[in-house]
Amino acid sequence: MNDVLLSVTDYNIVYEVEQPVHAVRDVNLELARGEILGLAGESGCGKTTLAYGINRLLKPPAVITSGSAVLHDRDGTDIDVNALTSAQLRRYRWDKVSMVFQGAMNALNPVAAIGDQIDDIFTTHRPGMKRAERREESAALLDLIGVGRDRLKSYPHELSGGMRQRVMIAMALALKPQLMIMDEPTTALDVLVQRDILQEISELRRTFGFSVVFITHDLPLLLEISDRIAVMLQGGIVELDSADRIYRHAQHPYTQRLLESFPSLTGERGAFVRSGDGSQSNGGSAA
Ligand SMILES: Nc1ncnc2c1ncn2[C@@H]1O[C@H](COP(=O)(O)OP(=O)(O)OP(=O)(O)O)[C@@H](O)[C@H]1O
Numbered sequence: 001m002n003d004v005l006l007s008v009t010d011y012n013i014v015y016e017v018e019q020p021v022h023a024v025r026d027v028n029l030e031l032a033r034g035e036i037l038g039l040a041g042e043s044g045c046g047k048t049t050l051a052y053g054i055n056r057l058l059k060p061p062a063v064i065t066s067g068s069a070v071l072h073d074r075d076g077t078d079i080d081v082n083a084l085t086s087a088q089l090r091r092y093r094w095d096k097v098s099m100v101f102q103g104a105m106n107a108l109n110p111v112a113a114i115g116d117q118i119d120d121i122f123t124t125h126r127p128g129m130k131r132a133e134r135r136e137e138s139a140a141l142l143d144l145i146g147v148g149r150d151r152l153k154s155y156p157h158e159l160s161g162g163m164r165q166r167v168m169i170a171m172a173l174a175l176k177p178q179l180m181i182m183d184e185p186t187t188a189l190d191v192l193v194q195r196d197i198l199q200e201i202s203e204l205r206r207t208f209g210f211s212v213v214f215i216t217h218d219l220p221l222l223l224e225i226s227d228r229i230a231v232m233l234q235g236g237i238v239e240l241d242s243a244d245r246i247y248r249h250a251q252h253p254y255t256q257r258l259l260e261s262f263p264s265l266t267g268e269r270g271a272f273v274r275s276g277d278g279s280q281s282n283g284g285s286a287a
Pocket residue numbers: 015017021023041042043044045046047048049050061
């Protein structure tokens with residue numbers, strides 16, 4: 001099996017408005033299977049546009065003007081994302097690649113029990129599954145993500161924001177995708193809740209082997225959870241390296257400035273010193 005899950009090559013996206021906005025510029029990126037890649041950079045640098053491109057969620061006036069995104073499926077086929085027809089897209093999204101947005105928890109249907117909402121994904125995408133199997137899978141997902149199967153019959157308003165966001169993550173995991181794109185998935189949540197959820201995502205990807213593209217403004221948080229970090233500036237990736245090297249030896253002046261803008265990183269060293277194996281740091285505040 002190819003160790004690379006996704007190859008993005010010479011990728012450009014333009015919003016074709018009166019003054020065209022070149023939102024993604026000549027991006028080249030290879031995402032490894034099982035890797036957590038952090039996407040950092042200030043507001044407007046093109047992070048969401050790039051993620052939408054990879055998931056074919058862009059709408060006019062956005063146009064992919066050149067380049068390609070290829071997903072190397074675990075079954076051995078290469079999927080040219082730009083070329084997918086709408087029927088193929090239905091299988092690609094959720095099945096191969098899923099996405100969790102900031103505030104996704106508010107996208108839950110307020111008048112349906114969460115168990116039924118997870119069940120719906122299986123009904124749509126796995127029509128061969130029997131009702132009892134769907135129920136068991138939904139229950140297992142709620143256990144997995146720390147909500148608990150006893151909540152199957154709960155309605156969204158009966159759950160905290162953190163629990164609702166966990167339900168959205170459970171839904172994103174339902175079909176065992178190979179890539180999860182998370183766009184500020186925990187920004188709206190309390191810092192401790194956020195940490196618990198991120199810890200679980202990190203463990204789950206070890207168990208299931210999916211890759212994560214994690215988008216956030218919160219560089220300290222990215223340094224903790226990412227294997228590698230890509231730093232974007234004005235649509236381009238200016239630096240891409242292991243989180244550890246970004247933290248200790250950032251090369252690009254913009255990355256250095258970005259690090260300096262977080263006093264918790266540049267003040268007393270230690271708060272965010274990552275362990276030698278590049279995994280979890282010894283904690284520190286991302287607040
Ligand atoms: N529909 C649109 N029409 C024109 N320009 C757009 C549109 N959507 C986004 N842009 C522009 O594209 C650029 C990239 O935006 P994008 O939302 O991808 O950045 P971002 O890094 O994700 O920002 P944020 O962190 O604030 O979400 C910005 O200059 C933005 O103003």
